[in-house]
Amino acid sequence: MNWLALRLLRPYLIVAATLSAVSTAIVLAGSRTIREHVVASGIVVEDYAPDRTGLCEELVSCLPAGTATNLAQVIILVATFVPLLIGLILGVPLFAREREESTDAFVLTQSVPRLRWMSTKLLWALTAGAICTAAVAVAFRLAAARYTLIVNDAAYAVLRELHQNSIGFMVMQTVFITALAGVVGLAVGRTLRTLLVTVLAWPAALIVAQIGGLLLGLMVYLLTSWSPSLSMRFGTLTEGETATFDALALAVCTIVTVLIGRRIVAPDPASSPLQPADLSIEHRQARDV
Amino acid sequence: MSADRTTPAVDVAGLTHRFGRRYALDGCSFTVPAGAVTALVGRNGAGKSTLLRTAAGLLRPDTGAVRVFGEPAGDATLPRIGYVGQQAPLYPMLTVAQTLTLGGRLNPRWDAAYAHRLADDAELPYTAPVGTLAAGHRTRLALILALAKRPGVLLLDEPLAPLDPVARAEMSGTLMADVADRGTTVVLSSHVVADIESLCDHVVVLAEGRVRLTAEVERALTGHLIAVGATEDVTELDDIVEVRTAGRDATALIRSTGPLPSAGGLSWHRPTLEELVLGYLRAPRPRPKRKVTTT
Numbered sequence: 001m002n003w004l005a006l007r008l009l010r011p012y013l014i015v016a017a018t019l020s021a022v023s024t025a026i027v028l029a030g031s032r033t034i035r036e037h038v039v040a041s042g043i044v045v046e047d048y049a050p051d052r053t054g055l056c057e058e059l060v061s062c063l064p065a066g067t068a069t070n071l072a073q074v075i076i077l078v079a080t081f082v083p084l085l086i087g088l089i090l091g092v093p094l095f096a097r098e099r100e101e102s103t104d105a106f107v108l109t110q111s112v113p114r115l116r117w118m119s120t121k122l123l124w125a126l127t128a129g130a131i132c133t134a135a136v137a138v139a140f141r142l143a144a145a146r147y148t149l150i151v152n153d154a155a156y157a158v159l160r161e162l163h164q165n166s167i168g169f170m171v172m173q174t175v176f177i178t179a180l181a182g183v184v185g186l187a188v189g190r191t192l193r194t195l196l197v198t199v200l201a202w203p204a205a206l207i208v209a210q211i212g213g214l215l216l217g218l219m220v221y222l223l224t225s226w227s228p229s230l231s232m233r234f235g236t237l238t239e240g241e242t243a244t245f246d247a248l249a250l251a252v253c254t255i256v257t258v259l260i261g262r263r264i265v266a267p268d269p270a271s272s273p274l275q276p277a278d279l280s281i282e283h284r285q286a287r288d289v
Numbered sequence: 290m291s292a293d294r295t296t297p298a299v300d301v302a303g304l305t306h307r308f309g310r311r312y313a314l315d316g317c318s319f320t321v322p323a324g325a326v327t328a329l330v331g332r333n334g335a336g337k338s339t340l341l342r343t344a345a346g347l348l349r350p351d352t353g354a355v356r357v358f359g360e361p362a363g364d365a366t367l368p369r370i371g372y373v374g375q376q377a378p379l380y381p382m383l384t385v386a387q388t389l390t391l392g393g394r395l396n397p398r399w400d401a402a403y404a405h406r407l408a409d410d411a412e413l414p415y416t417a418p419v420g421t422l423a424a425g426h427r428t429r430l431a432l433i434l435a436l437a438k439r440p441g442v443l444l445l446d447e448p449l450a451p452l453d454p455v456a457r458a459e460m461s462g463t464l465m466a467d468v469a470d471r472g473t474t475v476v477l478s479s480h481v482v483a484d485i486e487s488l489c490d491h492v493v494v495l496a497e498g499r500v501r502l503t504a505e506v507e508r509a510l511t512g513h514l515i516a517v518g519a520t521e522d523v524t525e526l527d528d529i530v531e532v533r534t535a536g537r538d539a540t541a542l543i544r545s546t547g548p549l550p551s552a553g554g555l556s557w558h559r560p561t562l563e564e565l566v567l568g569y570l571r572a573p574r575p576r577p578k579r580k581v582t583t584t
Contacts, residue, residue, distance in 0.1 A: 001394070001395070003391075004391060004394070007380075007382075007383070007387075008380070101378065102374065103378050103379065103380055105342070105345075106378050106431075107395070108346070108347055109345050109367065109374075110392070111368040111396045111397055111438070112395050113364040114364060115364075266364075
């Protein structure tokens with residue numbers, strides 16, 4: 001099953017890996033160029049400083065105008081959308097294409113349990129997605145985040161909420177989108193519909209993640225408030241901690257999504273008269289029963 | 290595989306499946322004995338594909354169940370089922386050789402030597418991607434995958450439709466050889482009776498999602514008669530399955546286990562399988578069984 005899963009994923013893995021490599025290169029090369037411009041302008045941006053202490057005024061970019069600012073904006077766009085794109089590339093065709101081409105009827109009638117088919121494919125896609133995004137996220141966080149932080153356009157400030165300058169959040173975003181697109185593909189069975197549903201679900205998922213992360217943060221705050229030493233370390237609701245909690249919320253969403261996928265593939269016969277596994281082939285079946 | 294001959298290979302009990310409001314299957318019940326070659330015959334949309342997909346575990350019925358060698362159709366029965374769907378869906382990007390290798394990877398009882406022998410017999414090009422194969426070759430490859438899995442029951446959804454006459458004969462021969470050698474049970478669907486007439490020993494006629502007839506072919510043929518004659522004489526007969534009129538004459542398919550009658554101004558003969566099946570397919574609805582007098 002591993003061989004088949006990897007063979008079917010191969011073209012998408014190549015595209016995702018290429019996108020990851022190109023994005024990483026853009027982030028690294030862009031950061032280097034920005035640093036040169038920053039140094040030439042006499043601006044000191046030594047460390048990543050989420051609170052912007054001593055850097056520049058709020059809503060005023062203190063990167064040199066022109067190339068440095070433009071590159072920083074490109075890097076922000078990369079950090080914002082590459083996790084989504086990698087998730088879509090790997091997740092959308094994962095099951096939707098098989099159902100669309102009816103090859104699921106072949107593989108599901110071999111001696112392989114349905115759940116193994118689903119989990120093997122999903123596992124490889126999630127792993128590949130996580131690795132591809134991690135490369136971009138690590139490069140971004142270590143080399144570029146200190147510069148993109150001081151690009152102070154309102155629109156880019158909104159985009160910052162979508163990547164949160166966090167490796168964990170970016171990786172979990174890809175993992176969640178891959179799982180979501182895969183499960184939607186299982187249920188819907190059409191590539192284009194899967195793509196549309198997943199893209200539309202993306203902002204909603206980010207909002208849910210932020211709300212979930214906030215609730216987790218508040219819970220930790222309440223749980224640690226009795227101890228001064230613990231409350232100094234946890235429940236501080238700093239940018240890093242919030243991003244971590246948001247990533248955790250996305251992890252929970254991913255688990256729920258995979259569990260829904262398991263029910264679609266192998267529904268409990270006692271509990272559900274609805275058979276989502278049949279839905280994708282519904283109109284095809286209705287045509288040629 | 291076929292050791293326990295008392296357990297039906299396929300037991301369909303009260304099977305109902307709907308797509309939206311439309312009934313694809315409506316309370317279907319029949320059994321397929323182990324080792325039998327059963328033709329599932331019906332018009333387009335009769336529910337043949339749905340029934341086979343349900344038996345293969347690809348669909349879950351709304352009500353009822355399919356048992357394969359006594360076990361509910363699903364993951365547990367997969368190693369005992371060989372399924373070939375309509376249009377024989379296979380991975381188009383894999384070559385024939387890779388597809389055969391894949392069969393080995395996905396099936397623990399895979400018979401590689403048998404698969405290669407069948408592929409050689411079919412003159413399949415090993416290095417060609419499946420997507421470039423003609424429909425007939427693709428169907429034969431799908432059948433090879435199903436056979437080399439060494440299943441107890443083969444579920445074939447219109448397997449002969451895309452084949453040329455020579456390939457049909459070869460594929461029928463391959464199927465029959467497997468049945469003879471291993472006692473494999475075969476359920477194959479078709480809407481062309483001529484395709485399966487020489488293959489099957491049992492027949493199930495499906496119409497509008499319901500089973501109209503399920504019987505051993507020989508018994509079904511000896512249990513029916515065709516009467517041809519004046520419309521008023523024909524329509525007075527009992528136990529008519531279906532009657533067709535053409536001008537003042539009529540032809541009726543009737544149930545009868547007796548000998549060929551010789552009187553009554555009607556012409557009588559035993560139906561062919563095609564006449565029998567067409568009669569049941571054209572019949573508006575199942576009629577209650579009554580005793581018939583043919584003298």
